[in-house]
Amino acid sequence: MANVTVLGAGAWGTAFGQVLADAGNNVTMWAIEPEIVEGIRDHHHNGVRLPSVEMLPSNMTATGDRAEAVANADIVIVAIAAQFARVALTEFKGLIPETALVASLMKGIERTTGKRMDEVVMETLDLPAERFAAISGPNLSKQIADREPAATVVGCADIDNARKIATACTTDYFRAFVTRDVIGLEMCGSLKNVVALAVGMARGAGYGENTAAMIETRGLAELTALGEAAGADLKTFAGLAGVGDLIATCGSPLSRNYTFGSNLGKGLSVEEATKVSNGVAEGVPTTDAVVALGKQYGVPTPLATAMSHVLDDGISCAQMLSELFGEGITEE
Numbered sequence: 328m329a330n331v332t333v334l335g336a337g338a339w340g341t342a343f344g345q346v347l348a349d350a351g352n353n354v355t356m357w358a359i360e361p362e363i364v365e366g367i368r369d370h371h372h373n374g375v376r377l378p379s380v381e382m383l384p385s386n387m388t389a390t391g392d393r394a395e396a397v398a399n400a401d402i403v404i405v406a407i408a409a410q411f412a413r414v415a416l417t418e419f420k421g422l423i424p425e426t427a428l429v430a431s432l433m434k435g436i437e438r439t440t441g442k443r444m445d446e447v448v449m450e451t452l453d454l455p456a457e458r459f460a461a462i463s464g465p466n467l468s469k470q471i472a473d474r475e476p477a478a479t480v481v482g483c484a485d486i487d488n489a490r491k492i493a494t495a496c497t498t499d500y501f502r503a504f505v506t507r508d509v510i511g512l513e514m515c516g517s518l519k520n521v522v523a524l525a526v527g528m529a530r531g532a533g534y535g536e537n538t539a540a541m542i543e544t545r546g547l548a549e550l551t552a553l554g555e556a557a558g559a560d561l562k563t564f565a566g567l568a569g570v571g572d573l574i575a576t577c578g579s580p581l582s583r584n585y586t587f588g589s590n591l592g593k594g595l596s597v598e599e600a601t602k603v604s605n606g607v608a609e610g611v612p613t614t615d616a617v618v619a620l621g622k623q624y625g626v627p628t629p630l631a632t633a634m635s636h637v638l639d640d641g642i643s644c645a646q647m648l649s650e651l652f653g654e655g656i657t658e659e
C-alpha cells in the first residue's frame with residue numbers, strides 16, 4: 328500500500344485514481360477547480376469530469392493545495408492536459424519528495440517544443456530517468472471507471488520502479504505490464520491520437536471499415552517509423568500501447584480524438600468541434616508537433632501532414648484521404 332497523489336482530476340486522472348484506490352492505496356487527487364476538489368473530497372463524486380461514477384472510493388480524497396497534495400507521496404501521477412503540463416508542473420518543483428516516483432498518463436507532444444511528456448516532466452521537475460515512468464495502453468477512461476477488465480503498460484528506465492508502479496495499480500480488473508521502453512510508450516500514446524482524428528473524420532464522413540482499417544494501418548506504419556527514429560523499441564508498437572491503443576481509440580466514440588475527428592467529418596469546423604468536445608483531444612495540438620518531428624528525424628508523415636491541413640487549412644475529408652494516398656506506386 329502506498330500514498331499516491333494524482334495531479335489533475337480529469338476523466339482519466341479520476342478513473343486511474345479509482346484504480347489506485349481499488350488496489351488499496353491512499354489516493355489524493357489534486358485539482359485547480361474548487362468545485363472538483365470539494366466534489367471528490369466531500370461527496371466522492373467528480374460531476375465535472377467523470378460523472379458516470381456515482382461514488383468514488385472512500386480511500387480517495389482531494390485537495391487544491393499543492394504542498395499538501397504531494398507532501399507524503401510515494402508515487403505522483405501526472406494527468407494534466409499535455410500542453411499545460413509544463414506550466415502546471417513548474418509549481419510543483421521542489422515540493423515532491425526526493426524519494427517519490429513520478430508517472431505520466433499524458434498522451435501528447437508539446438507543440439511549442441516538439442518534446443514528449445517524459446522529456447517535459449523530467450525537465451520541469453529536474454527528475455532523473457529512473458524516477459520517471461510513462462503509463463500507456465488501451466485505456467478509455469469510462470470503461471475503466473466502470474471496472475471493465477483492461478490492461479496498460481508501465482515504462483521506466485529502472486524496471487524495478489516500473490514494477491513498483493505496476494503493483495500499485497493492479498486490481499482484479501486492471502493489469503499492468505512493464506517495459507524499459509519509455510520512448511515507445513510516449514510515441515505510441517501521442518501519435519495514435521492523430522490517427523484517431525483521421526479515422527474519426529472518415530467515419531463521420533460516412534466511410535466504412537475498409538477506410539478505417541487503411542488509415543489505422545498506414546498510421547501504425549507512420550508512428551512506428553517515427554518512433555524508431557526517436558529511439559523506441561519496435562516491439563512496443565505491436566503491443567498494448569501500440570496496436571492495442573489504436574484499436575481502442577480508433578474504434579470508439581468514447582475517444583475524444585475519434586469524436587473530434589468524427590465531428591469534423593460531419594462538417595463541423597475545428598472551432599465548433601472544440602466547443603462540443605467533452606475533454607481534451609490531445610491529437611489536435613499534437614498533429615503539428617508530429618509533422619515537425621517527422622521533419623527533424625527525416626521521416627515522412629503523410630497522415631499527420633494531411634491532418635494538419637485539415638486542422639490548419641480546413642481541407643475536406645476527401646482531400647485528406649487523397650493526400651494520404653499520395654502519388655505513384657510505393658512498397659507498403
Ligand SMILES: NC(=O)C1=CN([C@@H]2O[C@H](COP(=O)(O)OP(=O)(O)OC[C@H]3O[C@@H](n4cnc5c(N)ncnc54)[C@H](OP(=O)(O)O)[C@@H]3O)[C@@H](O)[C@H]2O)C=CC1
Pocket residue numbers: 334335336337338339340341358359360363376406407408409411414415432433434435466467468469605606607609
Ligand atoms: N480519458 C482517457 O480515456 C485517457 C486519457 N489519457 C491522457 O491523459 C491525459 C489527461 O486526460 P483526461 O484526464 O482524460 O483529460 P480531461 O480533459 O478530462 O482533463 C484534463 C485535465 O488537465 C487539467 N488541466 C488543464 N489545464 C491545466 C492547467 N493549466 N493547470 C493544471 N491542470 C490543467 C484539467 O484541469 P481542470 O479540470 O481544472 O480543467 C484536467 O484535470 C491526456 O493527456 C490524455 O490524452 C490517457 C489514457 C486514457
Ligand SMILES: O=C(CO)COP(=O)(O)O
Pocket residue numbers: 434464465466467468520523572575576581582583584585607608609
Ligand atoms: O487514450 C485513450 C484511450 O487509450 C483515450 O483517448 P481520448 O483521449 O481520445 O479519449
